[in-house]
Every structure is written in structure tokens, then in C-alpha cells.
Amino acid sequence: MAQVELDGIDRIFHLGDATVHALRAVTLSIEAGEYVAVMGPSGSGKSTLLNLLGLLDPPDAGVYRLEGRDVTSLDPDQQAEVRSRRIGFVFQSFHLVPRLSAAENIALPMTLAGIHPDERAERVRRALSDFGLDQRADHRPDQLSGGQRQRVAIARATIMQPALLLADEPTGNLDRATGLEVTRLLEALNARGTTLIVVTHDPAMGQRARRQLGMEDGAIFSDTRGAPP
Amino acid sequence: MRLADTLRFAAGAALGAPLRTALMALAMAIGVAAVVLLTALGDGARRYVIGEFNALGTHLVIVLPGRTETGGLGIGGLASSTTRDLTLDDAEALLRAPGVVRIAPLVVGDAEISTAGRLRSVYVVGTHADFREVRQVHVAQGQFLPDEGLHHGGNWAVLGATLREQMFGSSPALGALLRIGDRRFRVIGVLEASGQGLGMDMDELVLIPVSVAQAMFDTQSLFRILVEARDRDAIAGVKQAVERILQARHDGERDVTLLTQDAVLGTFDRILSALTLGVAGIAAISLAVAGILVMNVMLVAVAQRTGEIGLLKALGASSGTIRSAFLVEAGLLSLAGGLAGLFLGYLGAAALRIALPDLPAEPPAWAVLAGLGTAIVTGTVFGVLPARRAARLDPVDALSRKS
Numbered sequence: 001m002a003q004v005e006l007d008g009i010d011r012i013f014h015l016g017d018a019t020v021h022a023l024r025a026v027t028l029s030i031e032a033g034e035y036v037a038v039m040g041p042s043g044s045g046k047s048t049l050l051n052l053l054g055l056l057d058p059p060d061a062g063v064y065r066l067e068g069r070d071v072t073s074l075d076p077d078q079q080a081e082v083r084s085r086r087i088g089f090v091f092q093s094f095h096l097v098p099r100l101s102a103a104e105n106i107a108l109p110m111t112l113a114g115i116h117p118d119e120r121a122e123r124v125r126r127a128l129s130d131f132g133l134d135q136r137a138d139h140r141p142d143q144l145s146g147g148q149r150q151r152v153a154i155a156r157a158t159i160m161q162p163a164l165l166l167a168d169e170p171t172g173n174l175d176r177a178t179g180l181e182v183t184r185l186l187e188a189l190n191a192r193g194t195t196l197i198v199v200t201h202d203p204a205m206g207q208r209a210r211r212q213l214g215m216e217d218g219a220i221f222s223d224t225r226g227a228p229p
Numbered sequence: 230m231r232l233a234d235t236l237r238f239a240a241g242a243a244l245g246a247p248l249r250t251a252l253m254a255l256a257m258a259i260g261v262a263a264v265v266l267l268t269a270l271g272d273g274a275r276r277y278v279i280g281e282f283n284a285l286g287t288h289l290v291i292v293l294p295g296r297t298e299t300g301g302l303g304i305g306g307l308a309s310s311t312t313r314d315l316t317l318d319d320a321e322a323l324l325r326a327p328g329v330v331r332i333a334p335l336v337v338g339d340a341e342i343s344t345a346g347r348l349r350s351v352y353v354v355g356t357h358a359d360f361r362e363v364r365q366v367h368v369a370q371g372q373f374l375p376d377e378g379l380h381h382g383g384n385w386a387v388l389g390a391t392l393r394e395q396m397f398g399s400s401p402a403l404g405a406l407l408r409i410g411d412r413r414f415r416v417i418g419v420l421e422a423s424g425q426g427l428g429m430d431m432d433e434l435v436l437i438p439v440s441v442a443q444a445m446f447d448t449q450s451l452f453r454i455l456v457e458a459r460d461r462d463a464i465a466g467v468k469q470a471v472e473r474i475l476q477a478r479h480d481g482e483r484d485v486t487l488l489t490q491d492a493v494l495g496t497f498d499r500i501l502s503a504l505t506l507g508v509a510g511i512a513a514i515s516l517a518v519a520g521i522l523v524m525n526v527m528l529v530a531v532a533q534r535t536g537e538i539g540l541l542k543a544l545g546a547s548s549g550t551i552r553s554a555f556l557v558e559a560g561l562l563s564l565a566g567g568l569a570g571l572f573l574g575y576l577g578a579a580a581l582r583i584a585l586p587d588l589p590a591e592p593p594a595w596a597v598l599a600g601l602g603t604a605i606v607t608g609t610v611f612g613v614l615p616a617r618r619a620a621r622l623d624p625v626d627a628l629s630r631k632s
Contacts, residue, residue: 056543056624077547084545095540095628099245109544111234160545 001068003163003195004030004053009062011048011218022048023059024218030197032163035190037206038199040215046199047168049215053197054087054166055079067163084113088157088194090186092169094149096141096156102148103128103137106155113160127155131185147178154185158194165189167198171205183208230550239558246530250562253519253526257566257608258573260516261600265574267512268596269581271505273588278501280589282494288461289363290468291488292323292454292475313479314450317379317439322478323456326470328463333360334379335453336442340410342435344396351392352434353409355442363457366431371403371418374438382438386414390422391432409435410445464489509596513603519566520607527559527615531622538619539627548620555616556609563608567601574600 011023022045030036038046051057052064055071064072071082096105103124104111110120128134131151141149150170157165167186171179183205190196200206207226214222230238243250294315320334336355341348358376360366366373374385386407393402407414414437423431443449458467468487475485531538541551574592581590 051625054543056628077549080542080545080547080550082545083543087545089543091628095536095543097537097540099241108541111238112230112541112544112546112550114231114234117231117234156544 002029003032003034003067004028005063005065006052007063007065009052009059009064011045011052011057012060021218023052026062026218026220028213028220028223030195032195033190033193034195034197035187035210036195036197036213037209037211038197038213038215039201039203039206044215045218046215048218050166050168050197050199053164054089055083084109085160086163088160088162088165090150090154090157090165090167090170092172094141094146094153094173096149096152098141101138101140102133102144102152105141105152106159108156109160123159127159131155145178146174147181150174150178150182151185154182154189158189162194164195164197167196169200170198171200171202179205230546230553235550235554235557236561239554239561242530242534242554243558243562246533249526249530250565253523253562254566254569256519256522257516257563257604258570260512260519261567261570261604262573262577263512263515263570264509264596264600264603265571265592266577266581267508268505268600269574269578269590269592270588271501271508272593272596273581273590275498275501275505276589276591277587278497279494282490282497288458288464289490290456290458290464290471292456292471293486293488294450294484296484296486313482313484314448315454315475315485316449316451317443319475319478320451320454321379322474323454323471326456326467326474328459328467328470330457330459331359331362332457333357333363333455334439334451335360335455336439336446336448336450337452338442338446340445342396342407342409344405344407345400347396349395353442353445354434354436355439355445356436357439359457360436360455363455366423367421368418369421371416373418374436375417377438380440382440384412384414384441385417385438387418387420387436388416389420389430389432389434391430392435393419407435409437412441412445464491505593505596509599512600516600516603516607519604520563520611523559523563523608524611524614526562527555527612528618530558531555531615531619534619535622535627535630538622539624539630542622542624543628552616552620555619556612559612559616560605560609563605563612566608567604570604571597571601 006026006028009023009026010021013020013022026049038049040046048057052059059072063070066082066086071079074082097108100108106127107120107124110123128137131154133148133151133155136144136148141152144152165186170186171182174182186196186198187208198205198209206212209226211225212222213220292315294313317334320332323329323332333356338353339350340353341350356374357379358374361368361373368387369390373387377383386409388396388402396402396407397405402416402419405416407416420431456467456471458464468489471487472483472485476483538551578590578592581588
């Protein structure tokens with residue numbers, strides 16, 4: 001059983017009179033622990049695919065099974081629970097809460113999930129040291145560099161130990177060196193067993209993945225397995 | 230999400246926009262302060278009036294000729310001519326009723342008084358020596374009317390403080406002769422200044438023996454009989470006894486009206502309580518306005534934090550969690566505003582007490598609780614709509630907007 005199974009997924013947006021097929025009959029299967037890059041031009045549907053995988057966007061047709069469970073038919077609260085426990089998001093623009101410190105941002109998913117403060121503190125402490133942020137725990141996002149912000153965001157995405165890590169252009173707002181550093185961090189998490197799905201424009205980053213999905217016009221037109229880096 | 234975390238998160242969100250938060254709390258504070266201050270004023274007035282009444286002596290039964298449902302205390306409320314007069318014999322009979330300590334009949338009329346070329350028109354009150362005890366008047370100089378029985382009396386006059394000043398100025402009044410109407414009286418006493426009481430200005434009248442007054446005004450009837458009961462508990466019994474005695478003496482006609490201090494007090498209490506409630510209601514409208522402002526400001530907050538809401542959803546927050554976070558934020562703001570308003574209100578009431586020392590302007594507990602409660606309830610109720618809007622945001626849309 002694959003970890004992610006998409007079967008005939010359609011996603012249609014209505015923009016005024018126009019109908020946009022963001023996803024057309026997408027059928028896809030991803031095993032646990034895979035490292036997948038989703039590539040394609042703007043508007044090819046790759047972000048929509050990622051949102052769909054993250055249960056942020058419902059399909060108009062088709063079935064999405066996550067770890068064997070049909071998640072398309074879950075009610076919103078159950079989907080929130082799945083997002084909370086099984087899925088981690090990393091965004092291009094970091095999406096840190098500006099008024100919260102680095103440590104509080106990292107703890108946010110655990111806070112939302114109602115995990116006991118003692119356990120939160122322990123896990124945040126470990127995450128800060130794992131991601132080299134010990135000295136930055138009390139800094140607010142505007143006191144952090146771009147690379148540090150994305151490390152905080154990745155620490156936050158993984159603090160609930162999700163099975164699936166979804167990254168939307170994670171290096172898009174970073175310079176090349178910092179971007180590479182962040183990419184290596186994500187790959188290290190993947191090496192420890194987390195499934196990593198990255199949406200990227202950057203062919204260099206895409207080539208690092210063991211599997212590349214090429215998208216155009218809402219459909220997957222290529223699915224290649226490149227050599228591991 | 231744990232309650233403590235929800236509270237901390239909401240408080241952090243509120244403090245994240247200090248100006249917005251301060252303005253909203255201020256609106257709430259003004260509303261609550263208005264409730265507290267206005268009820269303090271209303272309730273202070275009520276307690277002031279009740280205090281004044283209690284100072285008159287609390288266990289009086291006032292007997293008026295004529296049967297009216299709503300008796301007044303003023304001189305204007307004279308008996309209609311169709312009813313039987315109250316007489317001195319009636320008054321004397323009342324003395325024998327159980328529970329009655331003493332009585333004071335009153336005859337009131339106006340007359341010209343003059344001395345040493347000064348002339349003016351005053352109210353002349355004919356009464357009895359016991360009036361001093363019944364009405365608790367204090368004599369500043371000389372003595373009160375001597376006890377010569379109800380049917381006899383000499384030409385003695387006791388003056389109110391202002392009247393003495395007007396008639397005699399700095400020269401001594403005691404022992405002086407005074408012409409009232411066509412009779413001459415000797416001044417034997419002057420009352421302490423005391424002000425209003427029983428609808429008459431005690432400082433501006435002259436007291437003479439009741440029988441003399443009746444002769445002077447050529448009448449057998451009394452204006453009032455003041456009956457003092459032994460104590461507060463005896464009042465009901467005294468009322469019944471008075472009614473029974475007078476009915477028997479008036480050929481079975483129930484032609485008198487009995488007023489008790491309690492009834493008058495109760496009326497004032499009710500009027501002023503209603504007034505206080507009314508002002509509190511008006512002040513509460515400002516709380517409703519503040520509630521609408523809470524809604525406005527929370528809607529702005531939802532718009533400003535759209536990206537954050539999308540993020541929370543992506544991180545696994547349920548709609549309920551987001552709803553409660555925003556509701557708690559609205560509630561906290563209202564609470565903060567309410568507490569600030571209480572502080573302002575108490576401050577204002579304290580200032581009032583300093584400015585008007587006679588007025589016990591203490592905000593009543595019910596108003597404080599109601600004001601604070603209304604603030605929190607309206608703030609939270611008006612927070613529901615924004616909170617629901619936040620919870621319903623589409624996460625993809627929300628995330629794509631800059632937070």
C-alpha cells in the first residue's frame with residue numbers, strides 16, 4: 001500500500017465565466033519515504049496538487065487515500081486532525097507568526113493540538129538544537145535572517161513528526177547558499193524516513209530529488225526517477 | 230487547544246495591535262464607566278432622600294382629613310370641604326390608642342406678623358408641646374411651647390431660625406412681643422435652623438399653641454394629626470387603631486387618610502430606583518454601541534490576520550479552535566475595557582463625593598456587576614460574527630494573502 005494514492009483527481013476553479021482545470025485526472029502513487037520534486041511552469045497546477053495533498057483544498061472528483069484511508073470524505077475537523085498529526089507544511093514565504101518568538105512559532109502546532117506544556121518545551125528545546133537555533137529561541141521572526149526563518153518554519157513543520165512533509169518553493173525567497181542549506185536540511189529529514197514532496201521552479205533543486213513529476217496544464221506529463229544526488 | 234494556551238494566544242494577538250486594542254477597550258471602558266457613574270448618581274440621590282426622611286423620625290403615622298388614595302404631605306393637599314373635620318377631641322381620643330406614644334395636632338394658616346415696624350406674612354402652625362418630640366425639632370434659644378393640654382394655651386410663639394433673623398435681626402428675640410394677626414404673642418423660643426420638613430420650611434414659620442391657632446383662624450378643624458408609634462413594628466397596629474377610633478367617632482365614615490413614613494419612603498424609593506434603572510439603561514446603550522465597535526474591530530483583525538488564520542489551518546487548527554481564539558480575544562478586550570471602565574467609574578464617583586459631600590454617590594453592586602457583565606456579553610456576542618468569518622476562511626485563499 002502506497003502512502004499517498006491519488007485516483008482520477010479533478011480540481012476545477014471558476015474565475016468569472018472562465019473554467020480553469022487546475023488538476024485533470026491526476027492519478028499518482030507515492031511510497032513512504034520517497035523524495036519527490038514537482039516541477040512545471042506557473043499555473044501548471046503544482047501548487048494546487050500540493051494543497052490537495054495537504055488537505056487544504058478538496059478535489060472536485062476522484063479519491064485521495066492517505067495511508068490507505070480515504071481522506072476526501074472526512075469532515076473538516078477530521079481533516080484538521082490529519083493535517084495536525086500527519087502532514088507538515090513549509091512555505092516559500094515562511095509564514096511565521098510575527099508576534100511569536102522562534103520557540104513559540106515552533107511550538108504552535110503542538111499548542112494547537114493541545115499537547116502538554118512540559119512536553120512542548122522539551123520537544124522545542126530538542127528542535128532548536130537540531131536546527132542550530134539554540135541562540136535564537138526568543139527572537140521574533142523580524143530579528144532572524146531568511147535562512148533562520150525557514151529553519152524555524154521547517155522545525156515547526158516537523159515538530160509533530162508528520163509522515164508527509166510538503167514544501168512549496170522552500171528556497172524561493174533565499175539566496176543560493178542559504179537555499180542549499182535549507183534543501184540539505186529537508187533532505188536530511190527525508191533520509192530519516194519522512195516523505196518529502198517539494199514544489200519547485202528550480203531545475204537544480206528538482207534534480208536532487210529521486211523522483212521528478214513534470215506538470216503542465218493540470219496534468220502530470222512526466223514521472224521520472226533520477227539518480228540520487 | 231488548551232484553555233490557558235487559547236487565552237495566551239488571544240492576549241498575544243490583542244497586544245500585537247496595541248492601538249486597535251486600546252481604542253476598543255476605551256470604547257468599552259466609557260460605556261462601563263457611564264453605567265457605574267450614572268447609577269452611582271441615581272442611587273446616591275435615592276439614599277440621600279431616604280436619609281433625609283429617616284432624619285424626620287421613622288415611626289410616624291400622619292392623619293389627614295378626607296379620604297384620598299394618594300395623599301400628599303404638602304400644604305396644598307388640604308381636605309375637601311365635604312368630609313368631616315378632624316378635631317382636637319379626635320386627636321385626644323387617638324392618645325388612648327395602644328402603641329401610641331404621643332401625638333401632635335397641626336393647624337396651619339397664614340397671617341401677618343409684625344414687630345417693631347417689620348411686617349411680613351408667614352405660615353402659622355398651631356400645635357402642641359409634643360410636636361418637639363414627634364418631629365424632633367431642636368430649640369436653639371429659650372424653650373418650646375409649654376404643655377398646657379390640647380385645649381388651653383397662652384399666647385406663646387416659637388420662631389423658626391430664618392424668621393427670627395428677619396424679624397429681629399441682631400436684637401434679642403426672646404421675651405419680645407410679636408403681633409400675629411390681631412393678637413399679641415410673647416416669643417419664648419427660637420428653633421435651630423433645620424430646613425425643609427413635611428413640606429414646610431421649618432425655618433420660616435412660627436409655632437403657637439393649637440387652641441390659640443384655632444381661635445385665631447376661627448376653625449375647629451385640624452390640618453393634620455401626627456401620631457408617633459412606640460416603634461417601627463407598632464406602626465401597623467397604630468394605623469388600625471387610629472382608623473377604628475376615627476371611624477367610630479365619625480359616625481362610621483372612613484373619612485381620613487393615613488400616611489406613614491414607610492409609605493412615603495417606599496414611594497420615593499421606588500421612583501428613584503426606577504430613575505436609577507432608567508439611567509443605567511441609557512448608559513447600557515453606550516455598551517451596545519461599544520459592542521458593535523468590538524465587532525468592527527474584530528472584523529478588521531480577521532482581515533489583517535487572514536494569512537495567519539490560513540497558517541493555523543494548515544498547521545492543523547480546527548474551525549472550532551480558530552473560532553474560540555477570536556472569541557476569547559473579543560472577550561478579553563471587553564473584559565479589559567470593562568475593568569478599566571470600573572476604575573474610571575469609581576474614580577468619577579469618588580470625585581462626585583468630593584464635589585457633593587451630601588450625596589452618597591456609591592455605585593450599587595448590581596450596577597457594577599450588570600455593567601461589567603453586559604460589557605463582556607456584548608463584546609463576546611459581537612465577536613461571534615468575526616470569529617465565524619475567521620473560522621470559515623478558505624485556507625488556500627488565506628495563505629496566499631500576505632499576513
